[in-house]
Each structure stands twice: as structure tokens, then as C-alpha cells.
Amino acid sequence: MNRYDGDESLERTFAALPPARGKGFARTWWGLAWLKALEDSALDNEQLKAGRRLARAGGVGAVSVRPGRVTAVVQDRDSTHHRADVLLEELSGEQWDRFLDMTAERAGHVAALLDRDMPPHLVEDAAVTGVDLLPGMGELQAECDCGAWDHCAHTAALCYQVARLLDQDPFVLLLLRGRGESALLEDLQARSARGVTPVGAAPEPGGVDAAEAFAAGDILPPLPDLPEPPEEPGVPPSLDTETPPPADTDPAALEYLAARTAAEAHRLLMGTLRAEPHHRAEELPLAQDAVRLALGAPDPAVAERLAEGSGRDREQLALAVRAWRLGGAPGLAVLEEEWAVTGEALARARAALDAAWDEEERPSLRARGNRWTVVGAPAQVRLGRDGRWWPYRKERGRWVPAAGPAQDPATALASVEG
Template identity: 30%
Template sequence: MSVQHTTAGWSDALTAALTEAAGDAALVNAARRLIATGSAGPLNVNQGFATTKFPQIDGRVARPRLNVTTLSAQEWDRIEDTITARPDAVDVAGTSAVSDQLADPAHTGGIPLVPASHDIAHTCTCTPEAATSACAHSVALGLLLADRLRTAPAPLFTLRGRPHQHLKKRLRTKDGGSEPRPATAPTPGPVAAHVASPQPVRPAPPTAPIPDPVDLDLTSALPVLNRQLPAPPAPLPDAAVLEALAADAAHRAGTLLDGHEPPLCPDTGSDLARFISLPHGAAFRQAAVDHLGLDIVGMGHLQLAYTHGGPGGAAAYLERFAVDHDLLAHAQAQIQPLRPAATASIECEDNWLTDAAAGIQLRYGPDARWYPYRAPYGTWQPVPGPSADPAQAYRAGRTAGRPQRRPQ
């Protein structure tokens, strides 16, 4: 008989910690009255802090911030090791509805996921005093977050320093799902042009004597070579690889002759995505999979990312990098009018902006464009419509989620 898991315990535990941290029942009651007005802006959850905004009577906007101590990488590793060792790990933690069994530190390696009162600090812009202490706005922010955790506790993982997606990936690996392939020596392929793989050194063939000069007929037709060339000596790639590299160079030259600039790939991964999308590179797909350490699903998503966004799209799929908080804040403001659940939380991590309630994620690429993603099967995958305008990219993400009309 399966156990029915619940999630409300997360909300209760965080509410208790917030109440203790505030230390004033009247302040907590004022925060609840503020929530009841429905005037709160979107709830943004980041690593180590959450934010929102409230309009004030004088026309100004109060911007509270809830700061929470994040867990170290070693603590997170211990938590994940403990969870993944459970036989029912997928049931209790495999979706965003994480079981509140894990709110008990006994089930997370002795490390509490819910912050204690001493892990919580408040700031707000409403008054100078609130810049370093709790106010009704900052306590209301915490209670709003606690209410979100009642049905979807996953944002708590981001708040404490490591998004829930990391744990989900480990659980998929454990179950033999979309697990990364073990690192193996890459098969001979165009990858050798980027990373030289060690090969046994062969003795050099004996040097043939130089033939005597002959008269060449350069005017009449000569037959083409009709036999296979000998294998190139080590450490050169094999003949198939050299032919593919020559075909790739010819393709680039043809692109230039046609008056177009070949795509500039910022890294090896995006260049491999470009190469295997071409006819002469398709045969080396498995070599690219091994080199990048992706699984089959991941390689398919990488090719989609390149198809929809070129090298920038591939780079945004493969690499995460930190961006300025103001850039993320501007993007949030731009997409806010388009969100179907305006008060649902938004998670920010590195260059990722995730609206889990809408099922849309935007990733900021090295080419200053936003790339839309959706997760119809639980894993974020790229969809068409990258744009320098985050609102336009968000619209593309929503459009991609709509069912396609069949022609009459």
C-alpha cells in the first residue's frame, strides 16, 4: 500500500520560523492584513533571498527582501545523498510537490531544509528602520512564500542555495532515465580537431627513393584515383575524419562565396552542434555525445537549441553563467503583464529565469538574447522564438505550449 504524501508541513514549518524571527505577534497580524489586500507584486525566489513589492499610501513602492542563510555544497551533497538512498526517493522528491516528510532533518542527513529563525533576516525600503529589521512588508513577503510552499515546495530548494532541478536530475540518473553516459575515449571523429586523444605511436614507414623526373602531360584528361588511400599515420585522424573536415571547410568557403558570414561559435559545444547538424557531420553524432558527456535526449535538445537559436542558442543550453541582477529584474518587469499567474513565484538562478506556474523558462545567452524553454515531459527543452526582448521570448514560450490546430 503506497503512502499518501502531503506538502503542507513545509508551509507550517516556515511560518513558525518566520513568526519566531519576527518576535512580535502584532507585526505578524499586520503582515496578514497586508496580504489580505491582494496588493503584493510577483514573488521572486532566488538563491539566498526572496523579493516582492507593495504599493504604499504615499504613492511610493515598498520593496521588502527576505534573506535566508544558504546551505553549503557539502551540506547539499549530504542532503541529496540521503534522499536518493531512499527506496521511495522518486515518490517523495521527484516532482515539485516534494513530500513534507523531508521537512524533518532526520530524513535529510540531519541538515534542515527549512531555515530556522536565526537563518532569517529582513530588509525593506519602506522606512529607514526597516532597512535592517522586520516590518509588515518583509514579514508578509515571508508568509506569501510560506503559502506557496503549501502546494509547491520546490522554491524552498532554490532559496536555500540549490534548485530542486539538481535533485530531480540525480533521481533520473538513479532510475536509469536520462542519465549521462559514462566518460569514454571518443571514437575517431572531428572531435579530434578540438581535443587530441592519445593513440599508440606507429613506426614511420620506410622512406621510398625519390623517383627520377618525368614529363607530365597537363593538357589531356587523366583518370581519377580509383583505389583507397592508405590510412594516415598517427597521430592524424583517420581518412573519414579528414574527409569530413575538408567537407566542412568547403561548406564554410561556400557560405562566404554566397555572401553570408559563417556562424561564429563561441565554444566547442556550440561548434559541435553546428557540425553534426550538417550532412557531412551527421555521422559523428555519437562522437559528439561522448565528448560532451550528454545522453541521447540531451543531444537532441542541444540540436534543437542550435536549430532555434544558432550558436548562441546552443551555448545557452550547454553553459550557465552569472548575469547582473538588474538584468534579471528588468526581464521580470517586462514579462509580468504576460504571466497567466501574476502572483506566482519566479525563480532566478544564474542566467535562468523560471516561471514554473506558466511552465516557461527563459535563458539569457552570450549573444544578449533570451531563449524560451518549456518542460512538457519534466525536462526543460528549447522552443522556437529567441529574442533580445524578454517579453517577446516569453510570448514565444507561451505560443509553443498551445496545441497546434489541425488543418481542416
């Protein structure tokens, strides 16, 4: 049920976007997540493909977004115009309460939202409370004056355009779910400040919770300003002393490890100040950990030891470092592992390849395992085990990683060609 009551503060209009020929429809996590939700729940892939062609050609006019509904006029290929509406169920009052209570309890979410940013893991945390922000199977209902009973090319084009709007402003999704940005942020601030013991009142046994004290704002004395963080990580002391090292100690390797530790500590500090999430480091196999350590451009002697310890030569280690820098352990796996795509994974890959380009734009591809090479060009896309596509280009007879992963093969290949 859509409860929009005509309040103009709950309606936003976005100007028509230019054509997007040869480009993916989304670049950010939110836009790509919307497209995945759309394409995973689609009943008619042909209508999706037709809609993508219309959106790519710039056929979607200005888009109006309000709680429960997004609307636009879409120009068909025969130059006729159709009003297209896509409806998404609003969250109930109880669901909003659960979502906002969860968000207010997490300082990182509060800081990000107040800074007009929506962290991607907000979706996962909301799902734990039983609130789905992204549309599920069958949730995107279509209405179009062309007379189609389900999604047609016009409503599909509008859905693809929404992905581009989410690239610009992910708060569009929350507005569709029923809350405008200003009202949401005011409610969030109010919830964050609840439960603080008034000045002069006796605190409960055990004192005031640290999160409540921090949320008190101007009720309690302000916290002292944080010192300015250093722009660069510190430099560990030199081990070049008159005292000879023990026989089993390599000073150059030890200095390098100390420098890497200082750099990692600096990264964690800067992430904390910016309210960025940190994840516990995984235990890596020796061959992978050597690549991770080599990211810091060690001196030749240390690099030689890392290459030898990882079972690679210097050139192979440099290539592995490049892959790691673009995608971590998954990026390294795509570089070094070739696997046979079969069964359901193969069906999904073929569907993605078929849907990625218009018929007249599709390149000729030669497949081997999880690798698709463009015939007659030094370009290749590789499918990772997580379903993402990785672009590669041929340089001096070797395939090397060209950029980070993309959700669809056309976007990945465009980064090679660009």
C-alpha cells in the first residue's frame, strides 16, 4: 500500500539523463545493487533488454520520485511517448522504527548518514532487523499506458534509469521506501540523543553509557578536539647500528615489516576518524601473504625473498601485486586460476554476455574456461567465482589486469577499451 499524501517535500524530480551508449548503467555499489535486484527478479529478459536499449539511447525523460512510486515519460523507438510508473512497497511505521533504532545504535551509520552518505553494509544490517531496503522478488510493480500487464520496455527503461539516479544520490531509495531525507535525518538525530541522564540528576549505577554520553551534544561538556593526524605514516627507527644482527635476523626484511606495520596502523587511524568500517584480517596462505607484503615496493633483496617464498619469479610477483592492488585475494585468484564454467554458473555467464550488449554492438568473443577473449583485439574479460567480471589486456605477450571488477562484462570490457 502506498501512503503518499501529496506532500511536495516528499517528491523529487530529476532531469533527464544523457544517453549511455557503450557504458554500464551504474558505477556505485547502490546503483549496481539495484540492477542486480531488478535483473534477478525479472520474469521477461527480453523486456529488460528492450528497456535497457531505450534507457541507453536517452529515451527516459525527467524522473519523479516519491514514496512508493517513481514516474517518467519514456519515448519509444517509434517516437511515441508513454507514461511509465514503477511502484515499490513503502516500509511500515514499525519497520521504520526498527531500521532507525538499529541505525542510531551504530555510530558509523549515524556519522555516514549525517554526512549524506549511505554505507553499503546498511542493507545487511537492516536485513538483520527484518527490513529489506532493496526490492525483492516481484516487489517492483509496473504501470504503463501502453497496456502491458507486467513490466514492458518502458517500465524496464525507467528501472534502469533509477540505477543511474542511485549513483548520484542513494537517498532516492529511502524516499521510495517512504521517508524524505530531512525527516529521516531529524528522526535519526532525535533517537541518537535519547536516554541521556539530565545534568544534575543522579546517574544509574555504573555511570552513563559511553554512546549516550557522546550523543548528548551540547548537554554535556564538549569532548576535546582530536589532534591533527599525521599526513603520512611514521618511519620506524633504522636498524643500521654498530651492533651486528643475530645470525638468523635480516635487518632489511625487519625494517620493511616495521614500515608496513606503521602504514597499516596509519590506515586504521585514518579510517577510524572517517567512520569507515574495518574488517578483521584473514589468515592468508603464504603465497598470498607474500603478495600482500610486496605491495609496499620493498627493496630488491626483500622483493627477491618474497618472490622466492611465494613460488614466483620477480616478474610473476609484480603481476600478482598488480592484481592484488586491483582486487585483493579474489583479484589474485582470477589472475592465477583458470577454471571450467559449468552448470548454473555457465548459464548465468551466458545470460550476462547476451544481455550486456545490443545485437549490433556485441563483440566476437572466444571462450576458454572462465576467460572470454575478444577476437582480433588484445582485450579479455574473466569471470570470478563470485560472479564479477574482471578486465584484462595483453601487454608484451602476457595478459595483465586492466582495472577492478565490474558487475557485467560490457562495463568490464569498456575499461580495457577506454
